[in-house]
Amino acid sequence: MKIFNNTLISLFLLVSFSCTNSSNKTLVNQGPVSKSEMEKGAQIYRAKCMTCHRKNGEGLKSVYPPLANSDFLEKKMEDAVRMVKYGSSEAIKVNGIRYQSYMPASGLKDKDLSLVFNYILNSWGNSYGRIEPETIRSIKEKK
């Protein structure tokens, strides 16, 4: 019984640790992104993101951060989703360069957010996995 309890406790610790660990592992999966999903994502990108992050996700140095090869997008996905969902004017660092400008809340639904994220996660050489609408829904605004 004692062994059983210990196992349960370790399992509990493991599960709660992985839930509080905001690394991308818990947010993205390695499922494929279909061609039609990529096309829909690209359409949303062109309409809602491209003016600032530019055609190839290269951004504008020191004003609009890049999405192509962005260590922020790769390592801080929860913050990235929160920023696109709710807007941001916090100071952030992307590939060693500091940005503090304004991104408005996208106004997109969770489903469209997942499409545009799956597009930017898998374009311009990025290969950062895919994120589901339910995961996007679970990411709440910072209090």
Ligand code: HEC
């Ligand atoms: C008005 C310009 C503007 C638009 C439009 C915009 N962004 Fe941003 N984005 C920014 C700025 C500025 C930041 C940095 C915000 C900060 O300093 O807090 C940012 C940060 C980000 C980041 C995190 C940093 C990085 O480079 O990885 C992601 C991801 C992102 N934007 C994705 C998007 C997506 C997806 C859209 C479209 C739905 C979008 N943005 C639309 C200006 C914009």
